[in-house]
Amino acid sequence: MADTSLDEDAPAAGPAPRGPAATIGRYALLERLGAGGMGEVFAAYDDRLDRKIALKLLHAHLGPEDRRRFRREGEALLLENNLIKEHRPRFNVKLRDDSSYLVIRLDPKQTWPRLELVRKIHDDGVQHFGPYHSASSARATLRVVNRHFQLRTCTDYVLQRRTRPCLQYQIDRCPAPCVYEVDEASYAAQVHDVGLFLSGRHRELTDGLKARMQAAAEGLRFEVAARLRDQLQAIETTLTAQQVVGTAALDQDAIGMYRQGGQVEFTVLHVRQGKLLGSEAYSAKGLEHPDSEVLADFVSSYYAKAPLLPDEILLPGPIAEDDAAPLQAWLRERKGKKVGLLTPERGDRRKLTQLAERNAAANFVTRRNRAEDRELALERLRQRLQLSKPPRVIECFDVSHIQGSDTVASMVVFVDGEPDKSRYRSFRIKGLGAGDDEAALRQGARQNDDFTSMYEVLGRRFRRAMQDAEGAWALPDLVVIDGGKGQLSRVLAAMQDLGVPTGAEGIDVVALAKERKHALGHGRAALRELRARRAAGDERGWVEHAIAADGEPQVEVRPERVFVPGVKDPIRLRPGSSERYLMERVRDEAHRFAITHHRKRRGKRSLRSALDEIPGVGPTIKKSLVAHFGSVAAIRAAGPERLAEVKGIGPALAKRIAEALGVP
Template sequence: MVQDHSDEILAQVAALPPLPGVYRYYDAQGGVLYVGKARNLKKRVSSYFTKNHGGTRIGHMVGKIEKLETTVVRSEAEALLLENNLIKTLAPRYNILFRDDKSYPYLKITGSPDKLGFSTQRGGAPSAAVFPRVAYYRGSVDRKHRYFGPYPSAWAVKESIQLLQKVFRLRTCEDTVFANRTRPCLLYQIKRCSGPCVHLVAPEDYHQDVLNAEAFLRGDTQTVLQALEQRMLAHAEKLEFEQAAELRNQMGALSKVLHQQSVETASDKDVDILAVRVQGGKACVNLAMVRGGRHLGDRAYFPSHVEDAAAVQDFDDAADAVQAQPVEVQVLEAFIAQHYLGVPLPSALITSHPVAPALTEALSLQAGARIGAVHNPRGQRRLWLEMAEKNAQLQLARLLAEEGSQQARTRALVEALDLAPDNLDTFRVECFDISHTAGEATQASCVVFHHHQMQNREYRRYNIEGITPGDDYAAMRQVLARRYAKLAQAGRDTPDATPPASEDPPPAEVQVPGDVPEAAEVTLQANEAGTPETVAAEAKPRREKPGGGGSAQRLPDLVLVDGGRGQVSMAREVFAELGLDLSVIVGVEKGEGRKVGLEELVFADGRDKVYLGRESAALMLIAQIRDEAHRFAITGMRARRARVRVGGSQLEEIPGVGAKKRARLLQRFGGVRGVAAASVEDIATVEGISRELAEEIYRALH
């Protein structure tokens, strides 16, 4: 063995079986370096340890390997699924990694068609369950409602909802609004709703509109047109000309929509189009969606670790004596394998480059149906692919231009403030802001900027307690002390060592926006077999503790506070008490009329205020960071205020508590906490609340 590795690893490599499986490399800190799959584990893994890789990318990675774990599987398809499950879970340093974006949005039609009846509520009011509503939805789907999608963007969902309103006039109002209407709303007046809330449409007719809307979303547009035509003729034969005219108008609106959307043949109801472009060490995958025969738009994805991962993949191909794949193919296959884990698959994929048959086989195995992939389409599919390729090229060019601009802004900021960071790429800025409503639900935010971009995984929110409501100075003192107290203490204890995390407040005080991948321990040994699901579940990373190792590991190069001399003075006091460098504190003071571009910088070390100028790239970056801190603080404050002030979601789930009763309860007791603290007797004194309902409310909240 050429590389200098422990006898334990070398013995483990020698004992590997010649079977298909997945392997993981870890460094000394437990971080995951690489996740790979192999038809022959022994041959593939041995190739890393039997050659001298020198100073190549492979050599750098192999030199860091301190731990090896493998999992034997039954087939190459299982290995591929497990490999990409682990890549998404562990975020290795030398794999092509696509950020796991938010879940896709769906269009939801409430209720289930086999459970829709035509009953009404007591008193003759129409029941919301009889008249399903169409709504935007994001999250996990269930069987209680009908979901259509996924859609590439919220805009695509809302556009589809507008189409359904124009053609089928389905309601979009909440059930609580529906139950309390006494006259038609504005949507009825502009012919975007049929007015079911006030008996202006029969339940049977509305139900038929719902079925037609579902058929339209599935792409059965000709069936819908034929059904509408038959209903129109039936009304005309009965001399019901008003109803026939309504159906005629509906057909005209649907025909207009179909013409605008350029609906194609029924064979292309659900298709995904994937195009990839690579340039300057960056890559872009553009995903366009066709659902129900309609082109819904596209979304661009930008992977990380492209160059390192391509080097490792080329080494693997050489070890297997197969032709090396172009980087574009590697990126595309990585995207397909990672993206479609847990996402509904269309019946066909159209790709800009050919992908391995093993990949489509694995997707078919996961979906339980045959998935086809075409890389050289004709006709309309060719036009779709060319559109996706053009969009990928444009999005990649935009990314490269933005990255260059961001680097220029970072350099301008460093020069404007006369800073001297060791490395411009690691130049770190932390910015703080305070938000509250007249002293209520005070929250402080801390946002982080480094590597020329905002790092939202390192954002933190702090609940501010124990101060006079509305005292922003005291709030700033508290958040800075909590953020940097442990950092200062660690610096005093071990002045020559890199200090640990900056703060560790109680879990209830800090809301962490997302998990930060850490080294996860996979306990399966080389001779054990496992399924992709079980191994990925065991390899799931531990959730980062609030204020833990994912936050600041050192004092930032620049600490921005949103405020003028008062806030800076408070920050100076905190840093002086902690023994930290005052020169890193800079306040962003709003200019005359609070106009953007007129901000001045206030320094804690006594320097005079500085006005950088409206067109300054440094000021643009400062404003970007400051605005992000403000956004993050105010959204957290509003969420916290809503939980305390309203808390209506808990009451909404109680049968018999409608909008009016809920409002009376919240008004009487000042919020859901007050309702929970009240006795059954107190709850029963509220107008409209019987003794039985009061007991039900008490049980539900306890």
Template sequence: MADPSTYRPAPGSIPTDSGVYRFRDEHGRVIYVGKAKSLRARLSSYFQDISALHPRTQRMVRTGASVEWTVVANEVEALQLEYSWIKEYDPRFNVKYRDDKSYPYLAVTMGEDFPRAQVMRGAKRKGTRYFGPYTHAWAIRETLDLLLRVFPVRTCSKGVFNRAQQSGRPCLLAYIDKCSAPCVGWISPEDHRALADELCDFLAGGTDRFVRRLEREMKAAAAELDFEQAARLRDDVTALTKALEKSAVVLPDGTDADVFALADDELEVAIQVFHVRGGRIRGQRGWVAEKDAQDLPELVEHLLQQVYGGEEVPREVLVPVLPAQGEDVAAWLGERRGSRVTLRVPQRGDKRALMATVERNAVQSLARHKVARAGDLTARSQALQELQEALGLDDAPLRIEGYDIAHVQGSDVVGSMVVFEDGVARKSEYRRFIVRGDVDGRTDDTASMHEVLTRRFARYVKDRDAEDTSQDADQPTEARRFAYPPNLVVVDGGAPQVAAAQRVLDELGIVDVALVGLAKRLEEVWVPGDDHPVILPRTSEALFLLQRLRDEAHRFANTFHRERRSKSMTRSALDGVPGLGETRRKALLARYGSVKRIRAAGAEDLAQTPGIGPALAERIAAELATTQSTPAVNLTTGEVLDEGEPG
């Protein structure tokens, strides 16, 4: 680790203005982003007395190799720039608020031609509206089942929808009045989108308006003696009322607010938030994070920054303590919302009572986390230390990369690279490789491992050299995916795989990366140049860490291999048309639905498809005419496929 004094800026060179600063490590990777009202005061605090800093901050300063800053006009600009840099660089020493569990959302895919309502987890997608998060997926399904009676939007998958379109027969949900069946034209695309908009408005909090409208329609139908329609509307009102009963009113003034509460100790902090829309609790969410040296106001500021970086900002945000620059944070939130946002600490009444409930949830969340993770941090530190000692490394391997090869009898060969930092998987750094094979066509494991590692480390050498010669200091190193090396490389296999990997490092002149192989049969650790493996104790935390890394690389490689193999298992008459690539094939299938319908269309009609010109349309028509008797087949089983299935 670096001596902080070697890169400490001269005190007079640091401005006293507001700004945002970045610490970089020896490879140019941004490891921490922060902002300060006075850059000189804040940066000087990192270098005055290292021993007085929080242990995590000490490690960050010693890992760093340089620091740079950007002056801004005010605190609001500093907040915006800090947020954008944290999002861009994902610095390892910035506190990350990780969910204490995976929360499901009720999502409506408004970006599709026929919007679909479904349960979704994970990263949010563009063009999709999300409601929640909910505590349980079954709660979403129960609520959605009630709402489909009033808002019968599509809930089926793309495959089911396409099959219904091709067959002209809707699914069961259409016959029980829980889908308007846009797949067979029972409703126009415009009317179906209007239904989806109404569902989104209801979920966003406009509940009373829909109930009152249905009640008016019910009374009007009864007055006209249309009792059957009145009974249906009565049942619709009952369904909406039941859906509303699932979320009790907690704020009678119908407020849209997010209520945050914290519970902390010396090392960690648990955060809970209740999402209140229209006065009702629409969802709950929680995080647990390392506390670092931040005080609570600074912690709340960073929390709001991360939460509302990609989420909708409500009209009111209730917090346990105000950030140090509360007015600036409120102004930043207002800019993201597009209107004024109230940021305050509730003092009395219903909002204070709700805050107390959220605080109790935070306390319980922290207690559960400590029971579940009591030995995790110690085990990770012990594993890294044991690896350092067993392999004779100068430092603990904070970044470890694992590699594996997957194929079936030499076909569809792929490679995987997984990354563990500080003993934890860092999935954003994972990479997949399609193995091309060498000039002799060899596809054995050692040749494949040699190719994968050559491509990875040749890119590292190229990016490293580009960084050394680059004159553009503002160009982010992270734009170059492999611009920094691991401390340790782990390959799946024994001495042959390790020898192939070591040959790559020797060919590229890389001497600062350690290498081992983990053989499956006896869990032996092979080191380059040694005739005998290193045997780690079966109860060793270091062995457990290597096994987790190896198994993750194996899982990641097999997943990619299955994807590749499934794409190559079928062939269609469209595959042999010169000049017809995957994008154009998808456009044709999306328009016509099947190869049979494409064959029936003339060249002039085919030319109306986006991306298909007259010459290509003629080739397609001619090719399909000559292959009319050749059905699509499964290459593995030989089974003849329905031409309605995309090739």
């Protein structure tokens, strides 16, 4: 889509392919940004608006050489997708994504087929279902299928090496073809039913199950008939929850658009065989083109990434005449047959587009309110913590270890109140290793000293910023440390040593201390002590709530506090406030990310340590084990017989390894 509000630092895709005096009407061409479905897009200067815009030039405006380059509109649309990913121009919001949608893959020709989540569709003749715009919706679909159909969920590697059935067999969700003999025809029937279910051919699925149930009952195979009956009832219950919105036995996408000025919200409703299966919401801003052009750009951008196309695309209004025919030809080429591009005015199809438009309007209001809430939270946080500027980019650091072993640190980044996971980083603490206790004592610190670890992490982080000041390591507005005054002072020292300015002249730094409990005593004496502290200005006199039980001391729960440089007493954020919620969310995300990395390292080290203690196991044997089994979990799950299959491991050594790892 065209975003006409280009910034000065918008990335350039190359020099303008015209002379220095290239002008078209009131537009002065500056540089070429990329190729669009109907032509090429240039950064241009608009004399009337007195600012930069993005200008799409249709083929009628281009020279013969450019026309030959884009002789087919389908090629131009595919090229647009590639160029957007390569150059990332800001005018096209919807294609600025390196990832593709998730698709469920099912290969019926595979031995014991299973469902897989993939992002790319290869022309290998297998079935694909989707797309799913979020991983959560795709995995929710997999959970439903696994609950109602008995297909294996393990990988091919595990299938070939498993010696006993897993939990899925115990709860009757898999026939365990890895261990037991399974009727291939029965399994193939399950695979066929899964294909019908995911394709939306629900009537065909239920009719087939009823016929098989009746045949099993007539053949006196009552256990099979009962299982089919239960499966049929469960599937019908699931299908009943789906909203019926039409009677057409087609796959349809209904697009709704809502616009206020340059801000546009799109909603795509996915209707399969008359049932509404899901929806997707998208937004764009800074658009000043007519609705017909904006809608055409959205359709081309959206379906350039969609792996599977519906039979009909229902639009809320007409698209640009110059775009309609080439776009329909390109859709036909992608699907292999005609795709209806309709603008309904009455009937069920019009009701679908109206429903999509109402959803787009509601999503627009929700998104706007959410953005306003984030802006308000950032401003309140700036005022409450006395920051020099609104903290639009927040970085939070946390250290994780167990008694000083496998010490790691995390850095999470929030931009405008939302996590930016592409900028997350994890650090392995290098300062002190095993066996350095004597040196650590001389330095007055140990490896599990969070102060020393934090000093090292901040030093490494800000040295990277000196090398990449404008990229992924660009400096934030606010640094949040999980800790108290000690951690805060260590961070400030690290930044001072590196010459990184703090406070009003640079980066704001605060520390968020966790909630603590403090025993006050019994009854009224405890309350008098609490009031006296409060009157004296003691921070322990202010409690968020207290826990009291009959005959037991009253416990004061000190709320989380924020330590700010230059402020003597910590600052408390009001319970339930948006600024407190934001700070807790940032801190909890840093904690989660650090623990995840720590557990991975600890798991690898525990296996390595266990193998090191086994006589006869050296570096070569350890490398062979990992190469043969592929993962730590697979080595632990292997028995002595399978361990003996590894080159260099005999029966005696395999038995010792199994005993050391606790393999049954």
